[in-house]
Amino acid sequence: MIAFAIAGLTFTSCKKEEEETPTATASVGSVSINLEHKWEDEATNFTLNAEYIHPVTNDTLNFTTMKYYISNLKLKKSDGTWWTHPESYFLVDLENESSTKLMMSNVPVGTYTELSYTFGVDSTRNVSGAQTGALSIANNMFWSWNSGYIFLKAEGTSVNSSTGSYSFHLGGFTGTNSILSTKNVVFLSNSTDVVVTGNHESEIHMITFPDKLWNTSGSVSNTNTIHMPGAMAKMMANDFSNGIVFEHVHN
Amino acid sequence: MKLFRSMRLFFSFILVLLLFSCKKDNEIVPVDNFAFRKPSYFPEPHYTFQNNALTRSRFNLGRDLFYDTILSLDNSISCASCHSQTHGFSDHNVAFSAGVNGTLGVRNSPALANLAWYPSFMWDGGVNNIETFSVAPITNPLEMHETIFQVVGKLNANAAYRSKFKAAYDVDSITDQKMLQALGQYMAMLISDDSKYDKYRKGTYTFTADENEGYSLFQSKCASCHTEPLFTDFSFRNNGLDAVFADLGRGLITQEAADNGKFRVPSLRNIQITYPYMHDGRFFTLSQVLDHYSTGIQSSSTLDQSLTSGIPLTADEKLKIIAFLKTLTDYTFMANPDLSEPVH
Numbered sequence: 001m002i003a004f005a006i007a008g009l010t011f012t013s014c015k016k017e018e019e020e021t022p023t024a025t026a027s028v029g030s031v032s033i034n035l036e037h038k039w040e041d042e043a044t045n046f047t048l049n050a051e052y053i054h055p056v057t058n059d060t061l062n063f064t065t066m067k068y069y070i071s072n073l074k075l076k077k078s079d080g081t082w083w084t085h086p087e088s089y090f091l092v093d094l095e096n097e098s099s100t101k102l103m104m105s106n107v108p109v110g111t112y113t114e115l116s117y118t119f120g121v122d123s124t125r126n127v128s129g130a131q132t133g134a135l136s137i138a139n140n141m142f143w144s145w146n147s148g149y150i151f152l153k154a155e156g157t158s159v160n161s162s163t164g165s166y167s168f169h170l171g172g173f174t175g176t177n178s179i180l181s182t183k184n185v186v187f188l189s190n191s192t193d194v195v196v197t198g199n200h201e202s203e204i205h206m207i208t209f210p211d212k213l214w215n216t217s218g219s220v221s222n223t224n225t226i227h228m229p230g231a232m233a234k235m236m237a238n239d240f241s242n243g244i245v246f247e248h249v250h251n
Numbered sequence: 252m253k254l255f256r257s258m259r260l261f262f263s264f265i266l267v268l269l270l271f272s273c274k275k276d277n278e279i280v281p282v283d284n285f286a287f288r289k290p291s292y293f294p295e296p297h298y299t300f301q302n303n304a305l306t307r308s309r310f311n312l313g314r315d316l317f318y319d320t321i322l323s324l325d326n327s328i329s330c331a332s333c334h335s336q337t338h339g340f341s342d343h344n345v346a347f348s349a350g351v352n353g354t355l356g357v358r359n360s361p362a363l364a365n366l367a368w369y370p371s372f373m374w375d376g377g378v379n380n381i382e383t384f385s386v387a388p389i390t391n392p393l394e395m396h397e398t399i400f401q402v403v404g405k406l407n408a409n410a411a412y413r414s415k416f417k418a419a420y421d422v423d424s425i426t427d428q429k430m431l432q433a434l435g436q437y438m439a440m441l442i443s444d445d446s447k448y449d450k451y452r453k454g455t456y457t458f459t460a461d462e463n464e465g466y467s468l469f470q471s472k473c474a475s476c477h478t479e480p481l482f483t484d485f486s487f488r489n490n491g492l493d494a495v496f497a498d499l500g501r502g503l504i505t506q507e508a509a510d511n512g513k514f515r516v517p518s519l520r521n522i523q524i525t526y527p528y529m530h531d532g533r534f535f536t537l538s539q540v541l542d543h544y545s546t547g548i549q550s551s552s553t554l555d556q557s558l559t560s561g562i563p564l565t566a567d568e569k570l571k572i573i574a575f576l577k578t579l580t581d582y583t584f585m586a587n588p589d590l591s592e593p594v595h
Contacts, residue, residue, distance in 0.1 A: 129303070129382030130431035137386055138400040138427045144386040146504050147379040177506070230506060 076114035119241035120151035172229025179237035212243030313437030323395035339521030346532025359532035364443035447578035465575030491548035
């Protein structure tokens with residue numbers, strides 16, 4: 001009897017102030033960003049563990065790792081206001097095909113004209129202590145001795161490297177060495193708007209070109225390893241993130 | 252009588268239950284009289300337990316982890332191996348500490364105290380949050396040489412830890428986030444505030460004549476960097492140890508030449524027993540340290556402005572400053588059973 005009373009007491013003492021009301025089925029839909037990975041041009045698919053010749057440096061490169069963060073997705077409504085995707089952190093890892101699809105659910109029904117996203121992880125999450133999910137330190141994308149996320153890891157083998165391999169860990173969220181960059185994609189200028197309808201997934205298709213990392217930074221015969229923020233990391237990261245292109249929307 | 256006592260116990264139990272069930276994640280709520288205590292003369296702490304509300308079970312879990320060798324590659328060393336409570340949470344008076352397989356580190360294991368007030372960690376300030384701090388020693392090949400992924404796997408394979416994490420954080424599966432947050436709670440609770448100096452501040456101890464003169468000398472000659480009551484201003488400075496730097500220190504983090512040879516001004520709490528001193532443990536006595544400041548300063552481009560002509564000190568002044576420095580020894584802290592290795 002008393003035990004029941006206690007149980008009741010603890011339950012009632014924890015009641016949330018807002019009761020969740022079931023959402024009407026047609027009020028939200030979902031939007032996905034689908035990243036394809038290509039080498040040099042749209043005709044050449046990019047995968048791990050395959051050999052590619054770099055169009056600028058002529059290096060022969062075979063990737064074993066290609067991972068990078070995309071975060072803080074936002075969609076601009078036709079009325080000019082922005083919808084912000086909550087807890088919006090994605091680790092794109094070519095070893096895991098499903099990670100190339102960035103899923104936003106519970107997007108309010110409506111027409112969206114623009115997408116905003118960040119390459120990397122915003123400075124706040126770099127200084128806010130232990131995180132979870134895509135930002136879990138167990139993902140091995142965090143510098144322990146100089147706190148901060150590694151925004152991009154590109155590792156592999158190359159006969160052009162003096163060591164036979166290369167390892168680029170690019171990051172930096174503060175000061176002149178910051179490689180954080182926020183990009184905006186306006187749909188109308190390229191294709192149609194994103195139209196979210198109830199219980200339906202709209203797809204935004206984009207293409208990433210890993211070869212862009214060496215667009216201006218030079219051959220792996222000169223530099224085969226970067227493991228901290230700096231000028232060259234910034235050059236490579238900027239070339240890479242500027243090289244992500246919008247393809248089309250599929251409603 | 253007996254019934255009355257058990258009823259009382261029962262109702263305190265309900266009270267605890269209620270407290271637990273209603274805690275919010277963003278505020279410090281005392282649970283079973285367990286709370287963060289800020290000494291009145293300390294500034295506001297830097298770490299506020301945001302998204303990691305302090306509880307007894309979380310603190311206990313962090314303590315278990317701090318003393319557990321499970322964090323290292325071959326289960327040979329724990330945090331406490333190099334941060335021993337009886338040595339002011341520094342290593343056992345060695346310049347460099349042994350990691351797994353006996354490999355030696357490259358910097359002196361610092362004493363831990365009052366970490367909740369630290370804006371950054373390590374001799375070079377490279378770590379920006381007490382929660383992510385533990386990743387560095389766990390993954391450093393010269394220290395625990397383990398991966399976070401592996402540690403989380405080992406913990407999840409351990410039924411006792413699974414139930415402790417369930418009790419502390421209500422998770423069925425242990426994550427690195429919860430492990431790091433629990434360790435953070437224990438480290439943030441390493442509060443040293445019961446030395447003779449603290450008792451003097453609280454009005455329950457009177458300095459001896461030597462300690463008092465030493466205090467005045469300290470205030471005029473040392474306190475601009477070793478600021479009371481934490482005895483550090485948390486800045487990074489080149490204190491003139493070398494003309495040529497074997498270790499770039501802060502410069503490794505900022506990559507600015509202007510920061511080369513700079514290291515964090517260390518806190519002086521428990522300094523008497525946390526020798527050897529400096530980032531490389533080169534001095535074993537406080538006399539050597541004061542001799543360095545009075546006559547041993549080496550000039551270099553990044554030498555701290557305040558040390559260009561050293562700190563002139565007579566032999567008598569050195570003795571008095573050392574008498575004062577010994578008042579920073581906190582035996583209560585070093586014997587506090589709540590911070591000691593748990594007996595299971």
